[in-house]
Amino acid sequence: MDKLLTDLLKMAKEAAQKFFQPLAFYTSHDKNPLSFHVLNVGEGLMVLIVFPDKTTMLYDCNVTQGDKDDVIKFLGQHIPSRYDTSKKQNAQWIDIYVNSHRDLDHYRGLCDVYDAFQIKSIWDSGRSGETTQDADYQYYMRLRRTLIEQYGDSAVFVPVPNTSSIRNYGGAQVYCLSSSAYMPEKASLVEKAKIQHTEALVLSIHYAGRSLLLTSDSDWKAWKEKIVPGFGGSGILKTSILLASHHGSRSFFTDETQNEHIDIEANPETTYLDHIAHISPDIVLISCGDYDHFHHPNSEALAIYKNKATNKQVYTTKEKDHFSGFIDSAGKWTVTPSRFHNRGGSGSPTFDISCQMTFNGSVTNKKSGEYFPIKSSLKFMANAHGGLLDPYDQVDVWWEVSNGGIGEHHSHQEIYYKDKSEKTDKLTFGRDVAFEGTHLLRCRINNKEKKIDITKIFVVNGYKA
The missing domain is CATH 3.60.15.10 (Ribonuclease Z/Hydroxyacylglutathione hydrolase-like)
Structure with a gap:
């Protein structure tokens, strides 16, 4: 050949x-x-x-x-x-x-x-x-x-x-x-x-x-x-x-x-x-x-x-x-x-997603792609850099979840946004891990005045502890 x-x-x-x-x-x-x-x-x-x-x-x-x-x-x-x-x-x-x-x-x-x-x-x-x-x-x-x-x-x-x-x-x-x-x-x-x-x-x-x-x-x-x-x-x-x-x-x-x-x-x-x-x-x-x-x-x-x-x-x-x-x-x-993919934000301005996990009374900082036990509570925060949030009143933030259940939880494929009734800061999002599988959290930040639109994905791998 x-x-x-x-x-x-x-x-x-x-x-x-x-x-x-x-x-x-x-x-x-x-x-x-x-x-x-x-x-x-x-x-x-x-x-x-x-x-x-x-x-x-x-x-x-x-x-x-x-x-x-x-x-x-x-x-x-x-x-x-x-x-x-x-x-x-x-x-x-x-x-x-x-x-x-x-x-x-x-x-x-x-x-x-x-x-x-x-x-x-x-x-x-x-x-x-x-x-x-x-x-x-x-x-x-x-x-x-x-x-x-x-x-x-x-x-x-x-x-x-x-x-x-x-x-x-x-x-x-x-x-x-x-x-x-x-x-x-x-x-x-x-x-x-x-x-x-x-x-x-x-x-x-x-x-x-x-x-x-x-x-x-x-x-x-x-x-x-x-x-x-x-x-x-x-x-x-x-x-x-x-x-x-x-x-x-x-x-x-x-x-x-x-x-x-x-x-x-x-x-x-x-x-x-x-x-x-x-x-x-x-x-x-x-x-x-x-x-x-x-x-x-x-x-x-x-x-x-x-x-x-x-x-x-x-x-x-x-x-x-x-x-x-x-x-x-x-x-x-x-x-x-298909929009659940990282887009933009490779330079500055940009943002990243941090996660704090609480499980059995213990608090741990976690990274995207790590494993999270079922029944753990997660608090996410979008951390902006380089003036992405300036001016703040011109910034829209969306949080969206796409579940990917496996095993006995395989039928759980829910797709949903953070509800407007959740009275929390727009840069934060919280959920408990309910199902085994790979679940995606999508955060999109759009600065309308600066015409900057960035999406980041955080991956949660849920497992039975």
């Missing part, structure tokens, strides 16, 4: 070992994680999934001119760099683009993604779109033809629902729960669907006893007539992380063209609730835009999700921005806002 190739392979390996924050606080590539990122793309859907073997999947796409630069930059940070044998150099690419169904907010801006990152194959629901004349739709159809010409017919794949996994990437099993195709043994149980959301491509990804459920815009009818009859007794539907359907619309639970409310007693034939009990999620993520414009998430649907999720853990991209998460080979997992 010549030296150039050796160096390139070394570079690819080093790049593949790199994890950006916040996931770097929790895990590393030697844990063989499956990582995923739910991008904040407004009233659309876009999920990047990197499997343990580095196979990269993009589930739907919604890139607008307003968010193009942010989205492409984010993808560039999280798509792994691998050695491309055809180009004989390190490169980033997307192995699979999944178009769950052909609505504009699920393929918009695909040309911008393809310009930045090569796409090698497409998974499709198999149902044609309704807006076939728009430029993005026509681009998508041309890309399908291009990939078939380049890689053969297998480059475009319509998965068939099956209780056996359709793919295995590094130990992560991918199941197709719904598409325009039907499970052969269940075909007699379902009525042929006539609406696009009923035939959307729904995927469930299982790894190390945890799972991620990608529901697209699938509706109550798909779940009542197809998915639950086909998978209800298999255990496949039980989910750790649920990506809620259709921006949190009530269409997941009822026929919204007929019913103004989710009311199974008033509308038993066009309302369905059994599926959310089968799914029984630990956490629910909702990709949605401005509520005043789109009215998502629906308040009744949101109440159902909160009732079924562990500790009412339901969060939206509108309020939390991008999400990042992982499942590792030991079954450890978490979901956290």
Whole structure:
């Protein structure tokens, strides 16, 4: 092997070992994680999934001119760099683009993604779109033809629902729960669907006893007539992380063209609730835009999700921005806002976070990344330097927590701000350690007059004493 190739392979390996924050606080590539990122793309859907073997999947796409630069930059940070044998150099690419169904907010801006990152194959629901004349739709159809010409017919794949996994990437099993195709043994149980959301491509990804459920815009009818009859007794539907359907619309639970409310007693034939009990999620993520414009998430649907999720853990991209998460080979997992990373403050002005721990009557100063026993009380303080707080009345401070429970506490993935009712100085924050796991504390200080905006992260590793 010549030296150039050796160096390139070394570079690819080093790049593949790199994890950006916040996931770097929790895990590393030697844990063989499956990582995923739910991008904040407004009233659309876009999920990047990197499997343990580095196979990269993009589930739907919604890139607008307003968010193009942010989205492409984010993808560039999280798509792994691998050695491309055809180009004989390190490169980033997307192995699979999944178009769950052909609505504009699920393929918009695909040309911008393809310009930045090569796409090698497409998974499709198999149902044609309704807006076939728009430029993005026509681009998508041309890309399908291009990939078939380049890689053969297998480059475009319509998965068939099956209780056996359709793919295995590094130990992560991918199941197709719904598409325009039907499970052969269940075909007699379902009525042929006539609406696009009923035939959307729904995927469930299982790894190390945890799972991620990608529901697209699938509706109550798909779940009542197809998915639950086909998978209800298999255990496949039980989910750790649920990506809620259709921006949190009530269409997941009822026929919204007929019913103004989710009311199974008033509308038993066009309302369905059994599926959310089968799914029984630990956490629910909702990709949605401005509520005043789109009215998502629906308040009744949101109440159902909160009732079924562990500790009412339901969060939206509108309020939390991008999400990042992982499942590792030991079954450890978490979901956290991607903004939980250190930003700015490398010079002056800046600040640091100090921590004082009280446990069994003893007081100790602690550093970020150290271990903290459950039931210990922590007091944090933001210590500013170089005039960061001058003038004080122009300084805003936010404290935010993202729990990452493990073991018997694995379902505790709460994300919350310091409450305004907490009558303490804005530069201080206090909490008790309640759960085993890696928990992140984010402090952001913004000096509006000086236009200085700095974020620092403090890592608390909780353990049973």
